[in-house]
Amino acid sequence: MIDTLLTFLDGGLTGASLPWMLLWFVVAAQLTILSVTLYLHRCQAHRGVDLHPALAHVFRFWLWLTTAMVTKEWVAVHRKHHARCETEEDPHSPVVHGIGKVVWHGVALYSQASRDRASVEQYGHGTPDDWIERNLYARFAPLGPTLLLFAYLAAFGIGGVAMWALQMLVIPICAAGLVNGLGHWWGYRNFDTDDRSHNLVPWAVLLGGEELHNNHHAFPSSARFALRRGEFDIGWLLLRGFQRLGLARVRRVAPALEQVEDVSQACPETLRAIMVHRFQVMTDYFRNVVVPVVHEEAERAGDSLRRWRRQAARALSFQGRAEGRDSRWFAQRPSLATVYEFRQRLRALYERRGVAPEQMLRALQEWCRDAEATGIRALQQFATRLKGYRLAGQPALVSAG
Numbered sequence: 001m002i003d004t005l006l007t008f009l010d011g012g013l014t015g016a017s018l019p020w021m022l023l024w025f026v027v028a029a030q031l032t033i034l035s036v037t038l039y040l041h042r043c044q045a046h047r048g049v050d051l052h053p054a055l056a057h058v059f060r061f062w063l064w065l066t067t068a069m070v071t072k073e074w075v076a077v078h079r080k081h082h083a084r085c086e087t088e089e090d091p092h093s094p095v096v097h098g099i100g101k102v103v104w105h106g107v108a109l110y111s112q113a114s115r116d117r118a119s120v121e122q123y124g125h126g127t128p129d130d131w132i133e134r135n136l137y138a139r140f141a142p143l144g145p146t147l148l149l150f151a152y153l154a155a156f157g158i159g160g161v162a163m164w165a166l167q168m169l170v171i172p173i174c175a176a177g178l179v180n181g182l183g184h185w186w187g188y189r190n191f192d193t194d195d196r197s198h199n200l201v202p203w204a205v206l207l208g209g210e211e212l213h214n215n216h217h218a219f220p221s222s223a224r225f226a227l228r229r230g231e232f233d234i235g236w237l238l239l240r241g242f243q244r245l246g247l248a249r250v251r252r253v254a255p256a257l258e259q260v261e262d263v264s265q266a267c268p269e270t271l272r273a274i275m276v277h278r279f280q281v282m283t284d285y286f287r288n289v290v291v292p293v294v295h296e297e298a299e300r301a302g303d304s305l306r307r308w309r310r311q312a313a314r315a316l317s318f319q320g321r322a323e324g325r326d327s328r329w330f331a332q333r334p335s336l337a338t339v340y341e342f343r344q345r346l347r348a349l350y351e352r353r354g355v356a357p358e359q360m361l362r363a364l365q366e367w368c369r370d371a372e373a374t375g376i377r378a379l380q381q382f383a384t385r386l387k388g389y390r391l392a393g394q395p396a397l398v399s400a401g
Contacts, residue, residue, distance in 0.1 A: 048223035076124035106176025209235030
């Protein structure tokens with residue numbers, strides 16, 4: 001009897017060896033990550049894709065077993081993160097709380113935010129509210145991981161307890177730590193968004209595609225996170241496979257931005273394109289106007305200005321503001337002051353609310369005319385390109401001017 005018990009505790013019902021146990025852990029961890037990105041994130045939080053009810057319930061059940069997260073709470077916390085990003089109300093911003101706290105104590109921040117019932121009701125609308133959600137998944141959330149612990153113990157013996165402990169760390173480390181923490185701290189940026197989001201790596205495989213965090217913040221409702229040549233989103237690959245099987249329907253993806261040549265004046269399609277691709281336009285402005293003009297001024301001024309090249313570029317980025325010494329510095333160099341002024345005017349165009357499209361179009365056309373009249377070559381070339389921006393697949397309505 002004792003020998004049988006020891007044998008059971010050693011290998012469980014499966015008698016699996018360590019390599020097989022590690023393989024199962026990797027599969028289970030990836031299934032948890034994919035359940036978060038495909039079901040909670042892309043489907044429930046942002047409505048970028050509809051999943052077949054059977055597939056959605058598989059994800060719900062697995063998340064209940066492996067994370068004890070409630071769909072409504074997760075969605076509410078995430079939507080609030082987007083709505084209040086990098087402010088005091090952001091549930092898990094490293095800019096506010098510090099990178100160390102978000103990386104190592106991200107679960108505590110999530111738990112605190114999920115207990116704010118007013119926010120959960122405000123931001124968690126549209127999530128499942130059926131019988132099993134009310135009476136099992138939400139009501140007895142901790143029961144899922146408890147059942148998983150006994151299942152692992154039965155299947156793998158004492159080693160299963162260690163596997164369960166590792167499974168419980170998957171989301172705290174990968175989502176709360178890496179994505180919410182490092183994703184707003186380190187990496188590269190395709191889009192000059194008005195937050196600190198970064199893409200961690202271009203090949204988004206280990207975290208289900210969530211590594212492309214800056215792309216997601218630029219186009220939150222897009223079901224596809226890979227938006228640049230050379231980027232890969234494994235979550236999108238799986239969604240396309242599910243779509244072919246009739247298990248998913250993609251609702252929204254970020255439209256591509258294309259360029260129409262020899263356009264004399266911005267038209268309604270131009271306005272639509274730059275409003276949709278707000279962050280792409282500001283990124284283009286930074287790369288094609290700000291950087292060249294700052295470098296030109298640096299070369300003219302010599303070493304004294306070269307020391308401030310990085311500060312000048314930062315002040316002229318989408319988030320930057322010319323204050324104090326920067327303001328006096330810009331005032332001494334008219335071309336930089338002009339570039340800053342036109343950046344502010346372009347940003348103001350995006351921030352208009354309740355303005356008729358016709359008024360916004362006139363403001364855009366005036367911006368282009370004034371930019372072309374500045375005599376600053378980089379700004380003139382940008383204005384010429386801006387007039388030709390279109391959403392790919394849309395008709396090229398060229399204004400006669």
